[in-house]
Amino acid sequence: MTETPIMDGATPWAIQAPDVRRIIHVDMDAFYASVEQRDNPALRGRPVAVGGDRLRGVVAAASYEARRFGVRSAMPSVIARRKCPELVFVPPRFDVYRAVSARIHQIFARYTPLIQPLSLDEAYLDVTHPLLPRGSATEIAREIRATIRAETGLCASAGVSYNKFLAKLASDHRKPDGLYVITPRHGAEFVADLPVERFHGIGPATAARMHALGIHTGRDLRARTLEDLARHFGKVAAFYHGVARGVDHRPVESDRPRKSLGTERTFERDLYEWSDMAAPMTDMCQRVWHGCERRDLTGRTVTIKIKYNDFRQIVRASTLMQPVATAQELSAHALGLLRGCFPPERGVRLLGVVVSTLLPRAQVKVQQLALALGPQSPDSVSIAGSGVGRRSAGR
Secondary structure (H helix, E strand, O other), rough: OOOOEEOOOOOOHHHHHOOOEEEEEEEEOOOHHHHHHOOOOOHHHOOOEEEEEOOOOOOEEHHHHOOOOOOOOOOEHHHHHOOOOOEEEEEOHHHHHHHHHHHHHHHOOOOOOOOOOOOOOOEEEOOOOOOOOOOOHHHHHHHHHHHHHHOOOOOEEEEEOHHHHHHHHHHHHHOOOOOOEOOOOHHHHHHHHHHHHHOOOOOHHHHHHHHHHOOOOOHHHHHOHHHHHEEEEEEHHHHHHHOOOOOOOOOOOOOOOOOOOEEEEEEEEOOHHHHHHHHHHHHHHHHHHHHHHOOEEEEEEEEEEEEEEEEEEEEEEEEEOOOOOOHHHHHHHHHHHHHHHOOOOOEEEEEEHHHEEEEEEEHHHHHHHHHHHHHOOHHHHOOOOOOOEEEOOOO
């Protein structure tokens, strides 16, 4: 475990700069695999992959013992097995992972109400004004990690900094089981020598475009003007321009609304026939709609994803005039999009469906009721509590 004190010169950062935000990024170490190793002692110390070991299986998570062999999440299981013949595959237990995640978030909530979950295993916390008095954000991060270990038996890494971008970089810097701090004095310096591939928000395709422009590190990115970056990267250029200088003004959004709900399925064999695809697509629509109902949400945009056996994929989407009302309606829209892709160009190995442009179902019901009632004349409006219309009340 590596820890860095939150000192800037001789004065504690928390005292020196009271106006600076204090952000913690907590990231559980190999979360799914660590839960499996915790619950099954026979798996401890062994290379573990959570996921399917079938021909079309995919690794959902890998233990650090497996990562030493090059096994990574999203890797096809056959490749993972080739890299690590001793790899132990364990089927995922998402209900267990969700329960553990909820317990970890209860720990976070002891220190701050400003929590922005990114997934089951990571979150941002704004502890600028913590609920419990502590000397510094580092002390809070240290205490959170110790409490997680004591109450769940799992390890977490944490990064502490004055913005979200640097806090996330810091949590990655000493994984696993690490704590790292980037102070305001050292933010821009820390970013300068990092390869742009290490910047979260810059994926492989964007990194390749930057390399073609001669941008390989944070320092190279910082040398470019905002106007120059905007010509090549559009609206996101302002974000790149800022983080290259250690600047990120995004707040921790504790009530950030969910943007989409979806699922996908990889098949054991390539699919070519409509009957082979319609049934699983309908089943996925049922599951997605169940998720919408549990959250009391619906949506206006339906998107399907098709991945062919050469790993090329396409997406097709439709934005509806009225939000989806039932699972059957969702299935009808998804199957309509799928029908437009028939006959398939190649064998299909994966299908997915997503509902987005989400809004509360209660809001939709109110709008639908208003439309059903239509405009009313003054004479037909009811008087609250009277049980009679205005016309009869005037008799």
